[in-house]
Amino acid sequence: MSQDLPQSRSAASRYDTPSLVFHWITAVVVVIGFVLGPEGFGRLIKSGVDPATHSDIVWHETLGILVLVLTLTRLVWLAVRPAAPRFAMAPWMQWAARAIHAALWVLLLALPATALLALGSEDHPLTLLGGVRVDHMPLIAQSSVAGLADWGDVHQFLGDSIMWLAGVHAAAALFHHLVIKDGVLAAMLPWRRRA
Ligand code: HEM
Numbered sequence: 109m110s111q112d113l114p115q116s117r118s119a120a121s122r123y124d125t126p127s128l129v130f131h132w133i134t135a136v137v138v139v140i141g142f143v144l145g146p147e148g149f150g151r152l153i154k155s156g157v158d159p160a161t162h163s164d165i166v167w168h169e170t171l172g173i174l175v176l177v178l179t180l181t182r183l184v185w186l187a188v189r190p191a192a193p194r195f196a197m198a199p200w201m202q203w204a205a206r207a208i209h210a211a212l213w214v215l216l217l218a219l220p221a222t223a224l225l226a227l228g229s230e231d232h233p234l235t236l237l238g239g240v241r242v243d244h245m246p247l248i249a250q251s252s253v254a255g256l257a258d259w260g261d262v263h264q265f266l267g268d269s270i271m272w273l274a275g276v277h278a279a280a281a282l283f284h285h286l287v288i289k290d291g292v293l294a295a296m297l298p299w300r301r302r303a
């Protein structure tokens with residue numbers, strides 16, 4: 109059985125409430141955003157269709173921007189929040205958990221960034237719920253980064269990658285809960301475990 113590494117009594121076994129809320133809202137929004145990933149976006153735009161008339165695109169882009177806002181706010185919270193719970197485990201497991209968390213953080217930022225690069229460099233409009241739209245992004249279009257890659261392809265690859273990584277991450281959390289039987293998953297659940 110694993111032991112909590114005591115820091116403070118309140119921070120020892122569970123994440124603080126804002127961290128829980130950020131984690132689960134982000135996870136749900138990422139999964140719904142992924143499901144609504146606009147297939148054949150380039151073809152659609154080339155054929156003269158306004159993306160604002162496609163609700164999957166509008167929802168996908170709105171949820172994606174929401175992920176960006178949530179992640180930036182969450183990073184501020186990360187800097188000031190109470191100590192996160194820590195559990196005793198093999199060094200390789202600590203290392204793997206840290207590496208996967210770091211990759212998830214990078215992807216949460218890189219997905220909106222590559223999407224904006226894709227839209228800006230191709231001069232496609234950003235179309236959000238409520239009729240919000242940005243038709244041109246001259247700063248991106250004129251930057252040297254715009255021509256470095258097909259940012260739509262990069263974005264799609266990263267979109268698939270975050271789902272694979274989140275799958276491994278969720279499987280690891282379930283492994284902790286069901287096989288190792290420590291408190292790692294419970295630390296991120298909104299309800300308290302019975303003693
Ligand atoms: C967590 C955030 C996001 C995830 C997981 C995600 C995932 C994906 C995936 C998997 C695709 C490919 C869909 C397919 O071809 O079947 C895609 C395409 C696309 N996404 Fe996102 N996305 C995210 C954020 C965003 C944001 C913030 C925007 C807009 C600002 C956006 C705009 C687009 C566009 C325009 C395409 C089509 C790209 C192209 O084919 O050139 N996405 N996204």
Ligand code: HEM
Pocket residue numbers: 123127131134135136138139192193205209212213270274277278279281282292293294295296
């Ligand atoms: C797209 C989906 C997901 C993303 C992007 C994601 C991302 C993250 C991130 C960035 C952290 C670090 C949080 C922090 O320090 O505040 C984290 C922690 C955690 N996540 Fe997720 N997560 C996702 C889905 C899931 C799912 C489905 C589960 C459970 C089945 C889960 C279980 C956990 C647990 C238990 C922790 C704490 C791990 C520890 O303290 O070592 N996550 N997640």
